[in-house]
Amino acid sequence: MKIAVFVKHVPDVAEADLEVAADGRTLKGAGLPFEMNEWDRFALEEAVLIKDEVGGDLTAFLIGDEAAEESLRRCLAVGADRAVRLWDEALSGANPFEIAAAMRGAVGDDNYDLILCGAQSSDYGYGMGGPLLAEALGINSVALVNKMKVEGSKVLVTRELEGGWGEEVEVNLPAVISIQTGINEPRYVSILGIKKARKKPIDVLDGAGVDLSSEGGKLVVESLQAPPLGEGAEFLEGSPEEVAERCLALLKEAGGVL
Amino acid sequence: MSVWVVCEHRNGALREVTYELLAHGAALCMGAVTAVILAGPGEGEALAALINGKAERTLLVEDPSMSAFNGTAQALALASLAEGAQEPPKAILGAHSAAGMDWAPTLAGKLSCPAVTDAVALSMEGDSLTATRVVYGGKLQSKIKLGGAKMVIATIRPGSLEDEPKAASVETSIEATSVSLPSELGKRFIAWVEEAAGDVDISQADILVSVGRGIQDKENIDVAEALAEALGATVSCSRPVVDMNWLPKERQVGISGKTVKPKVYIALGISGAFQHATAMKDSAMIIAVNKDPKAPIFQIAHYGIVGDLFKVAPALTAAVRAAKG
Numbered sequence: 001m002k003i004a005v006f007v008k009h010v011p012d013v014a015e016a017d018l019e020v021a022a023d024g025r026t027l028k029g030a031g032l033p034f035e036m037n038e039w040d041r042f043a044l045e046e047a048v049l050i051k052d053e054v055g056g057d058l059t060a061f062l063i064g065d066e067a068a069e070e071s072l073r074r075c076l077a078v079g080a081d082r083a084v085r086l087w088d089e090a091l092s093g094a095n096p097f098e099i100a101a102a103m104r105g106a107v108g109d110d111n112y113d114l115i116l117c118g119a120q121s122s123d124y125g126y127g128m129g130g131p132l133l134a135e136a137l138g139i140n141s142v143a144l145v146n147k148m149k150v151e152g153s154k155v156l157v158t159r160e161l162e163g164g165w166g167e168e169v170e171v172n173l174p175a176v177i178s179i180q181t182g183i184n185e186p187r188y189v190s191i192l193g194i195k196k197a198r199k200k201p202i203d204v205l206d207g208a209g210v211d212l213s214s215e216g217g218k219l220v221v222e223s224l225q226a227p228p229l230g231e232g233a234e235f236l237e238g239s240p241e242e243v244a245e246r247c248l249a250l251l252k253e254a255g256g257v258l
Numbered sequence: 259m260s261v262w263v264v265c266e267h268r269n270g271a272l273r274e275v276t277y278e279l280l281a282h283g284a285a286l287c288m289g290a291v292t293a294v295i296l297a298g299p300g301e302g303e304a305l306a307a308l309i310n311g312k313a314e315r316t317l318l319v320e321d322p323s324m325s326a327f328n329g330t331a332q333a334l335a336l337a338s339l340a341e342g343a344q345e346p347p348k349a350i351l352g353a354h355s356a357a358g359m360d361w362a363p364t365l366a367g368k369l370s371c372p373a374v375t376d377a378v379a380l381s382m383e384g385d386s387l388t389a390t391r392v393v394y395g396g397k398l399q400s401k402i403k404l405g406g407a408k409m410v411i412a413t414i415r416p417g418s419l420e421d422e423p424k425a426a427s428v429e430t431s432i433e434a435t436s437v438s439l440p441s442e443l444g445k446r447f448i449a450w451v452e453e454a455a456g457d458v459d460i461s462q463a464d465i466l467v468s469v470g471r472g473i474q475d476k477e478n479i480d481v482a483e484a485l486a487e488a489l490g491a492t493v494s495c496s497r498p499v500v501d502m503n504w505l506p507k508e509r510q511v512g513i514s515g516k517t518v519k520p521k522v523y524i525a526l527g528i529s530g531a532f533q534h535a536t537a538m539k540d541s542a543m544i545i546a547v548n549k550d551p552k553a554p555i556f557q558i559a560h561y562g563i564v565g566d567l568f569k570v571a572p573a574l575t576a577a578v579r580a581a582k583g
Contacts, residue, residue: 135367
């Protein structure tokens with residue numbers, strides 16, 4: 001089986017102070033730590049598990065500049081047979097339609113049976129890459145999958161719904177499956193493993209085969225800014241013990257639970 | 259100008275977000291909303307009755323392929339309806355839900371038209387729709403203009419309308435129509451999967467001590483359990499904790515888990531991503547402990563502590579124990 005997985009290299013914003021660049025539309029990325037998108041870590045693990053189960057070869061794709069290669073090395077370290085990176089300066093700040101066009105360009109004429117990607121990315125979170133790629137390739141897609149099993153020329157998936165529900169769907173291959181977090185336990189990758197993967201080659205493509213002119217790409221970022229803040233929390237300050245005493249008082253007075 | 263709203267329903271009932279979408283749509287086009295109901299045979303009439311008065315027109319399609327949700331069928335049907343309409347919609351609105359995340363991007367691909375997902379606000383300026391989106395883990399907000407297109411698609415984050423949807427006073431006309439879909443859609447609904455009932459129902463608890471990514475390790479959940487025991491509380495968590503298998507799914511507060519409204523919600527190391535926040539923001543008292551002063555959880559918490567949960571939680575445990583004697 002020919003399997004592909006798409007991964008994205010994104011800034012880790014969990015404890016970072018974010019600054020908007022002078023253009024008022026983009027993030028100042030300098031100084032931020034970058035990592036593989038959380039959803040993609042699960043997609044990668046699932047791709048490796050499927051390859052181990054049904055056999056075949058796994059190609060990892062990434063749309064990004066050279067600095068993003070670290071995420072591809074991780075793919076190679078956990079079992080991808082090949083890695084492909086596509087980048088063009090025109091893709092800087094690309095919207096989901098342009099990214100999907102680049103994904104389509106990177107796949108080229110290779111016919112993959114199964115293409116996995118994260119259901120969304122932690123930076124912009126559009127969640128459109130997988131379904132748009134599937135449309136561009138003219139194949140099936142299913143989004144938000146938290147369980148899957150390949151059965152011959154089909155794949156049986158469970159889509160995550162709201163409130164603890166799911167729906168089981170049978171999909172004909174070839175297909176693009178967008179993976180939700182929690183579907184598996186992504187394996188630990190040692191630094192040594194990533195170092196070893198440095199010896200493996202990464203195919204680098206430019207944007208020559210990418211059509212960025214689609215009607216769907218008419219999205220213009222007008223602004224990027226801090227969200228309007230509400231009243232927000234009343235902050236309790238002091239040593240842990242002092243803060244704990246304040247909490248205790250609050251629980252007694254207002255909470256009515258002690 | 260007309261706006262279409264794709265009504266979301268499950269098991270014969272409209273989902274709450276449908277009413278929000280109708281209100282969003284009405285605000286954009288001053289009432290000329292078309293509600294689109296795609297349903298299985300025999301299901302449409304009851305659903306259409308629920309829309310009555312809330313849209314100018316209901317476009318009703320009953321088709322066997324719509325008896326259960328199928329994103330491909332839904333995208334194909336909407337593309338066919340929009341392209342064949344006498345007055346094509348300027349905007350097609352849907353929910354940023356499990357269903358919307360499947361059909362909306364697919365429809366955008368089929369129609370080759372601009373789309374934004376997960377908008378928290380929409381406005382129409384001149385002939386262009388502008389969407390507001392929350393990005394980078396809730397720390398920034400982005401405005402996106404969908405300019406110069408005949409038709410656009412937007413999905414909206416459930417619960418993002420501040421005000422109660424206004425009830426329109428119009429009589430809704432119902433227009434039944436049909437679409438021609440291929441016999442082989444490439445995917446088939448098999449069954450609903452319901453989460454196995456666990457031993458603990460966190461939605462019944464008066465006090466929740468809830469842990470997030472900041473708890474760092476499975477062993478550290480002891481810290482939350484000690485506090486919960488002292489308070490007579492129940493331990494719950496946010497999504498990453500379940501994804502890592504540190505706590506079972508039944509403990510998850512969030513859109514895909516449980517919605518909770520306890521008297522006290524103590525959030526330890528939870529950043530407060532929308533998926534979590536929307537399911538606990540109505541708690542009577544929220545106390546949040548987080549290292550990051552910019553964490554979105556502090557926007558919905560009543561009391562915030564910027565600090566190390568591994569120092570604050572044990573101190574609170576000791577204080578509660580001392581107070582209870």
